[in-house]
Amino acid sequence: MSRFTTFDTDDVRFPTSLSLDGSDAMNPDPDYSAAYVRIGTDAADGMSGHGFVFTIGRGNDVQVAAIDLLRHHVLGRDVEEVLGDLGGFWRELVHDSQLRWLGPEKGIMHMAIGAVVNAAWDLRAKREGKPLWQLLASLSPEEIVDLVDFRYLSDALTRDEALEILHQAVAGRAEREADLLRTGYPAYTTTPGWLGYDDDKLARLCREAVAEGFTQIKLKVGADRRDDVRRLAIAREVVGPDIAIAVDANQRWDVAEAVDWMSELAPYDVAWIEEPTSPDDILGHAAIARGVAPIPVATGEHVANRVIFKQMLQAEALQVLQLDATRVAGVNENIAILLLAAKFGVRVCPHAGGVGLCEVVQHLSMFDLVAVSGSTEGRVVEFVDHLHEHFVTPVVISDGHYVTPTAPGSGAEMLEAALETYRHGSRG
Amino acid sequence: MSRFTTFDTDDVRFPTSLSLDGSDAMNPDPDYSAAYVRIGTDAADGMSGHGFVFTIGRGNDVQVAAIDLLRHHVLGRDVEEVLGDLGGFWRELVHDSQLRWLGPEKGIMHMAIGAVVNAAWDLRAKREGKPLWQLLASLSPEEIVDLVDFRYLSDALTRDEALEILHQAVAGRAEREADLLRTGYPAYTTTPGWLGYDDDKLARLCREAVAEGFTQIKLKVGADRRDDVRRLAIAREVVGPDIAIAVDANQRWDVAEAVDWMSELAPYDVAWIEEPTSPDDILGHAAIARGVAPIPVATGEHVANRVIFKQMLQAEALQVLQLDATRVAGVNENIAILLLAAKFGVRVCPHAGGVGLCEVVQHLSMFDLVAVSGSTEGRVVEFVDHLHEHFVTPVVISDGHYVTPTAPGSGAEMLEAALETYRHGSRG
Numbered sequence: 001m002s003r004f005t006t007f008d009t010d011d012v013r014f015p016t017s018l019s020l021d022g023s024d025a026m027n028p029d030p031d032y033s034a035a036y037v038r039i040g041t042d043a044a045d046g047m048s049g050h051g052f053v054f055t056i057g058r059g060n061d062v063q064v065a066a067i068d069l070l071r072h073h074v075l076g077r078d079v080e081e082v083l084g085d086l087g088g089f090w091r092e093l094v095h096d097s098q099l100r101w102l103g104p105e106k107g108i109m110h111m112a113i114g115a116v117v118n119a120a121w122d123l124r125a126k127r128e129g130k131p132l133w134q135l136l137a138s139l140s141p142e143e144i145v146d147l148v149d150f151r152y153l154s155d156a157l158t159r160d161e162a163l164e165i166l167h168q169a170v171a172g173r174a175e176r177e178a179d180l181l182r183t184g185y186p187a188y189t190t191t192p193g194w195l196g197y198d199d200d201k202l203a204r205l206c207r208e209a210v211a212e213g214f215t216q217i218k219l220k221v222g223a224d225r226r227d228d229v230r231r232l233a234i235a236r237e238v239v240g241p242d243i244a245i246a247v248d249a250n251q252r253w254d255v256a257e258a259v260d261w262m263s264e265l266a267p268y269d270v271a272w273i274e275e276p277t278s279p280d281d282i283l284g285h286a287a288i289a290r291g292v293a294p295i296p297v298a299t300g301e302h303v304a305n306r307v308i309f310k311q312m313l314q315a316e317a318l319q320v321l322q323l324d325a326t327r328v329a330g331v332n333e334n335i336a337i338l339l340l341a342a343k344f345g346v347r348v349c350p351h352a353g354g355v356g357l358c359e360v361v362q363h364l365s366m367f368d369l370v371a372v373s374g375s376t377e378g379r380v381v382e383f384v385d386h387l388h389e390h391f392v393t394p395v396v397i398s399d400g401h402y403v404t405p406t407a408p409g410s411g412a413e414m415l416e417a418a419l420e421t422y423r424h425g426s427r428g
Numbered sequence: 429m430s431r432f433t434t435f436d437t438d439d440v441r442f443p444t445s446l447s448l449d450g451s452d453a454m455n456p457d458p459d460y461s462a463a464y465v466r467i468g469t470d471a472a473d474g475m476s477g478h479g480f481v482f483t484i485g486r487g488n489d490v491q492v493a494a495i496d497l498l499r500h501h502v503l504g505r506d507v508e509e510v511l512g513d514l515g516g517f518w519r520e521l522v523h524d525s526q527l528r529w530l531g532p533e534k535g536i537m538h539m540a541i542g543a544v545v546n547a548a549w550d551l552r553a554k555r556e557g558k559p560l561w562q563l564l565a566s567l568s569p570e571e572i573v574d575l576v577d578f579r580y581l582s583d584a585l586t587r588d589e590a591l592e593i594l595h596q597a598v599a600g601r602a603e604r605e606a607d608l609l610r611t612g613y614p615a616y617t618t619t620p621g622w623l624g625y626d627d628d629k630l631a632r633l634c635r636e637a638v639a640e641g642f643t644q645i646k647l648k649v650g651a652d653r654r655d656d657v658r659r660l661a662i663a664r665e666v667v668g669p670d671i672a673i674a675v676d677a678n679q680r681w682d683v684a685e686a687v688d689w690m691s692e693l694a695p696y697d698v699a700w701i702e703e704p705t706s707p708d709d710i711l712g713h714a715a716i717a718r719g720v721a722p723i724p725v726a727t728g729e730h731v732a733n734r735v736i737f738k739q740m741l742q743a744e745a746l747q748v749l750q751l752d753a754t755r756v757a758g759v760n761e762n763i764a765i766l767l768l769a770a771k772f773g774v775r776v777c778p779h780a781g782g783v784g785l786c787e788v789v790q791h792l793s794m795f796d797l798v799a800v801s802g803s804t805e806g807r808v809v810e811f812v813d814h815l816h817e818h819f820v821t822p823v824v825i826s827d828g829h830y831v832t833p834t835a836p837g838s839g840a841e842m843l844e845a846a847l848e849t850y851r852h853g854s855r856g
């Protein structure tokens with residue numbers, strides 16, 4: 001028997017605002033950061049589990065402090081017991097009543113739970129010698145639904161319905177896994193599209209994206225309508241008619257404004273409009289979706305939890321679901337969200353970028369392909385070429401696809417040198 | 429000209445779990461706490477502004493740390509400029525893009541903004557020598573709408589519509605204010621209804637509530653169906669047919685369960701069912717409202733922001749809107765919520781209790797009466813008789829009414845002795 005003996009956190013910040021990487025209509029100067037946690041045990045294998053919350057700078061210290069509040073749920077606990085019942089562990093953390101008050105199930109406290117839950121999954125995957133996607137895809141349908149808390153979901157998805165979805169996907173798991181290992185998972189790139197880049201850089205990066213094999217790119221919009229039209233025209237001309245171009249307003253608009261603004265961008269053949277308004281506005285997204293149809297509405301990177309996603313699906317508010325690896329309470333809640341998407345027949349195209357989001361979120365889409373939806377139809381995982389060099393197992397992109405990772409773990413582990421160099425305060 | 433020169437925070441916790449005060453189906457052992465902030469200036473008046481976030485124990489330190497993140501928005505700033513444009517101050521805090529990522533507009537970070545915004549209002553009211561309700565009710569319709577950020581609201585409430593609501597209430601302000609000063613504002617009491625109390629204590633407290641002049645009480649439900657029926661029967665027998673009894677499930681149910689459970693409580697003439705399910709579940713509340721009609725659905729104490737409230741109103745998900753003094757980003761956002769409620773013709777019955785929530789929230793209902801809805805029809809402010817003795821201007825209840833406060837300020841200021849005694853760690 002082994003016990004959890006260490007629980008270490010770090011406030012890690014990269015000075016990305018200096019280059020305007022990551023600049024958009026709501027976030028002009030992000031410093032990509034990670035509120036990072038490592039959990040260790042007294043087992044002879046010396047393995048540790050790593051997780052983090054992605055933030056964009058100020059407040060990363062408070063996010064770290066929220067993770068530290070969960071220390072007593074981990075230290076001293078029986079490792080096999082915790083890792084053997086991660087559904088129970090999730091419920092214990094989310095339903096800690098005093099901490100729940102601080103959300104409930106949203107914001108800093110909920111994301112903190114996600115980091116610890118993800119660290120536990122990272123450790124379990126390493127102990128089982130599998131990449132996270134493969135570990136999840138090796139679980140039985142019953143084991144998978146045991147990971148999910150169906151509280152607040154049962155009017156849209158019951159445990160039995162989830163089981164049925166998973167059972168239907170059992171046939172073909174092996175073939176899809178073999179395909180996945182051979183071809184990887186489709187990606188799209190946001191690298192060309194940041195608002196802070198000038199037109200020449202935009203055109204150059206669009207050209208490079210096509211040359212690298214991407215079949216979809218994404219541009220940030222929403223700050224200035226004429227700039228958007230100009231930039232979209234440049235991008236369309238560079239990439240030609242066969243490459244999809246999505247646009248992302250980062251929550252800048254109200255409902256009527258979104259519909260109106262999009263009418264000017266529609267002629268450039270827009271693959272989706274992402275985050276047109278507040279991520280809390282289910283009914284607003286639904287109204288926008290009706291107003292901009294047939295352009296699909298995409299959202300999710302700031303959707304606080306499975307309850308909001310449930311309603312987005314019930315209200316037909318989104319046609320592209322963009323789950324995020326660190327916004328909700330970790331792997332378990334994202335499995336609930338994948339099951340909801342499958343129930344409603346909506347495609348999942350995860351948000352990534354930031355720090356380490358690509359490394360982690362790819363596992364969720366790969367699990368979805370093998371064991372849940374069984375499909376990559378219309379599905380792409382975001383890719384942004386930032387900061388991968390700081391991870392132990394950085395993503396590899398080839399011909400517009402994520403190369404399927406085979407190293408054990410979730411991908412969350414940062415290099416010791418990166419933690420030391422970018423620990424907040426350590427650069428003066 | 430004066431400047432903000434101090435910004436002090438405190439982690440204040442009361443050991444309420446020892447007596448099971450405040451126990452309900454989701455919160456078995458709360459330790460009522462305040463993440464407290466005081467802002468001071470170099471003005472000769474020596475006045476300071478006080479605000480806080482109410483929490484229930486663990487994590488109050490992280491809530492304090494989030495408030496501390498806002499220090500640079502206050503220190504060194506021109507006091508008259510900030511207090512003269514509290515709409516601008518609110519936007520500045522809420523749209524701080526790096527901090528916004530931590531919500532957005534929800535949870536720990538959003539509540540932290542509320543504490544600082546409320547402290548600014550407390551100071552402004554003190555400087556103008558008025559209780560907060562009277563200060564707000566003395567503003568012109570134009571000044572009031574300038575306090576509100578209509579972003580994400582315009583599909584339900586425009587600035588012009590808000591102005592019209594306020595202009596219509598200008599006539600009669602003086603009479604309503606005089607009435608309010610004479611009779612106070614109707615209250616209801618939750619004191620009898622905590623789940624941790626035994627049947628004898630429940631009956632005794634119900635009797636006392638009626639004797640004290642309350643015309644409505646509230647019971648916690650949702651942990652055990654048979655217990656609920658028994659406790660409701662006891663309460664109904666003690667108070668008789670003329671006293672309203674509301675019930676509060678504190679988010680315990682899913683949609684179908686709520687409708688089913690309430691069918692057993694309905695025979696006891698239930699005034700409203702509060703928090704039947706997740707506070708994020710707009711569509712779920714709407715389904716429950718249809719299922720339990722004509723019993724009204726009440727919610728709001730955990731509703732994260734004005735965008736969720738907007739949708740609750742659009743979807744007819746609630747018939748009683750329970751705003752909270754410290755859950756959203758302070759006075760400004762609560763004014764937006766009052767305006768939304770007025771637009772949709774929904775009554776507002778604020779959540780209170782905890783630590784200091786009664787002291788602060790009464791001002792919002794009184795402002796609403798004088799300058800927004802112009803009515804107390806069907807409206808009551810929650811009252812719980814806990815911890816008032818720690819405040820400089822504690823609420824006074826008389827014959828089931830909040831006695832209208834006349835002391836300058838928002839009511840948020842705690843006694844120095846209370847801060848010292850209950851500062852976390854100071855009791856070993």
